Amino acid sequence: MTTTYNLSLLNLPVEILHHILDYVDTSTIFLSLYDVCTYFQAVVKAYSQYRIDFCSISKLYFHRICRIIQPETILSLTLSDDNRTPGQIKLFLSLFNINQFTRLFSLHFIDIDDKDLYTVLRSSLTSTLTSLRIIWRECHCPSVETLDLLSITLAQLNLHRLELKTASYAITKMVWPRQYTLKHLTLMYITHRQYCTILGQTPELQRLTFNHCSMHEVEATIVPTFYELLTSLTLTDSRMSINGLVSILILTPCLTYLKILGLPDAFEAVADGSFWEKFIRSNLTHLVQFQFYFTNMYYISYTSRDVQSLVSRFRTSFWLQEKQWFITCDYIDYLNQVMLYTIPLCNPDFTYESEMQKISYSTNSNLIHDGSIMTNDVRNLNMTLTKLITSTATENDDLSSDYVFRNVTKLTIDVDQDWSINYVQHLSNIVDLSRMENFTFNPDLNPALIDGTIDSISTLMALSANLSTLAIHPYSSSSDGSMLIKELYNIIPHHIKYLEITIRDIDSMKMILDHHEHLWSLTLLASSDQALPWTEFIEELKNRKRDFTYWQSYYSLHIWLNHAERLFQ
Template structure:
């Protein structure tokens, strides 16, 4: 059967599963009939987070705004300047059937322009992630509050770099069911719960509601908000008494996740305390995930770790709830990590068994692959990894320890050995990696082996699209940019690099014309005039857009103009 004989409905269903580049660069170019099908299809979900500027321009020429239901635009490192470029071609009010709008790393001025246009009332999902640590102005917050009051949102996500959002007048949101926020105060937390009577899930990032227990006591009659069934608190600094005060307001929770670096580790890591609190205040809680790490030095011996984990070995934890817990104590860091399994944190600092004391609440320890199945990014230090290679290489199973990893960060603080690369290839499925970050010591005494092993690793990570290199030299020698260039495979699309001067960028541009984007970070010991870099790109007749900050320059390349 030919593709051309299929009913239109089937072809539409096929398009549902294709990404935008495949639709417009392949599918619609097969023949006139499929081009017509792609034009009449009206359920487009455009995600422009990872695309070349050249493809972006081509697709924008074919866009029919009324056929788009979902739109994601990003000024992150892969596509810096994309949002302003897109809205120089379109007005937001042209997207008359838009249901979902996502704006990532957006500049304050660009956001204000969008908010002052006539945003379609059809939007039910809105995501705004402010650039870096920018704080929204009062003007922006006033406009945003007005729009929220007009839209009937089901999902809202606002990520900013400060508590400035507390100044926003929070409108009553009867339709809102899913909310994600950053930097929320105790007063705003209670206000949000009061003004969102149908809210089901709430995620709070960088959550530090200091003295919320004292604030709640001041309320004449604290209200219980029974509508909320799911609560996620990440990067929390709350102590146990503050957490229990927050959680006491939402007795209908059936899912709770906490990722915390508390000021006081002893109380938050007490399984008996949690058991008593949950039994009394959260009777419907079905799933509880947590990852607690101590902020200040804790000095444990093996018996201390065993005692801590024993409080999670009661009937409540093991038989009634089936919540299983692991405690790792990293001796050289005086650091304790207490977490439910599988790990609920997608980012993890890997320590081999030789560097830690580890106990589980289960009598038989779950396999490491089960514990790490949710981990997407790990950080490791070569020195500490090497310590475990000799002791673990004969104990490794046939399964990868990290099967689903997409991002890897390596501190290369000593000379690499071939055994180290082999070890990495056994614990990580390197072919799944999308991004590797190297922090290499380019000391001339060890540079040869370092380069050889980086080249080996690059060949094994053959699906890599993003590479970040932040070099230093323990011998204080000037870092050779030619050496750094030799680390970069020619299939890399997105490059992030710490540099010292404009000559470094010239070398990169000369040797790696294939790049879709380039992020340059200034060395910490000097200020870099980015205007010189921009002038160099113009001189080279580069097609590019960019944004810059004091310490970084972010460039998105198109095709170089030929004259």
């Protein structure tokens, strides 16, 4: 006799359903499962392991989730005021007090306004926090009052991870508290003195990352102390001289991982393989992995022999056999730019140049031709469609099916000439368009050059099924190029959620709103030769009875739109 089982999620006990929810993203839980039936609503409300990330969410979905969530069930919370969700943090703080979230172990703020951060810090963060991330809005420096409050807050918490990013040296004014539990730290814009202070105040620190690291002044009066627990150091966008690098590396002799991305003051000194070999042998004897990407800050004119000479210093047994660290050096003649980097590439941002545009030598020629390994970490790719690329497009039409950059999700293209459909085919050999999420186009609207470009851009976006973000920054090398802006607006596909565009007047904004009500966010940039009265734009949105939040600067207006709650008369 055959037994028939009625299999249904509704028959499962709550404990099993909660275990299933551990593997389901928050949006699916609140926006899909919650509305299935009253039983699922009860299951969702009783679940207490939520990790909520409000980055890039639509305003409509944000409101829906906020109506459902219970603060005591949230373990991780990320709020963002970036271009996709401007005004989100202030809106969230109007709905909740941050001290209601008593079980948080992770709290992240992206592009936060300093006043909003001050409000948060005054609310007393929960003692359960082990991870805190604060990225100030680019045009906002932290105030002394906020930094004082932050210092007090950090002293009260037992953090394991901390990230503080601000686009100025204001953070150096903060009194750094003693933190015995901190193991991972990320900072921006610090001085040599503060670097030494931080290492002294965080005795258990294991991983340290500095962004925009310069340290032009090395304080000789500081007595050097060695910090032997720090095993990982990353310096990105570093402007340091070789003396600056030595001054901080010599303090951390137990590093096993070192990564440096930068534009050093004196390129040739930092790019000297012989120096690094001697320094590592003497001071970093535990180093297992060394990654770097150096490019010149100032004018350099190289010949093929110069590039070969630079690479030759990395052909010793130390580099090739003992460490097996391989490098490539590219010299771009028309830019007078030299790039020296370890392979595989360790820089997530890369500018693609055709082989005909550069002089290139490597210590491992086999590795540089393996695209799946060489460029695996590149996420953001920049390229210019020049006549030189035109000359190589035909040659590369027979490229293998393997992409040159397989993991790129953001592509920036300068369109400086008539762009034919052949470019789309050439581009599809370079990147996997199915993975593309973000396009930035900088097209020349000169009618004499743009013939075919708009159709090609439209075709490219149609081939990119996962594309959600589009930035268009048109310019014109002729006086009548602005006539073609309307044509650009018309090719914006309806699967675009986030749009950034350069405009000249409010009529341009009206045209976008009339034809693209599906947008989740809109960033408007004023043309480089003028600022715009954004008050008029905001009034236009109010007159249209749009639900929105925003923030503005002198040359930009960032709007978070509720794409489904437009109220008509």
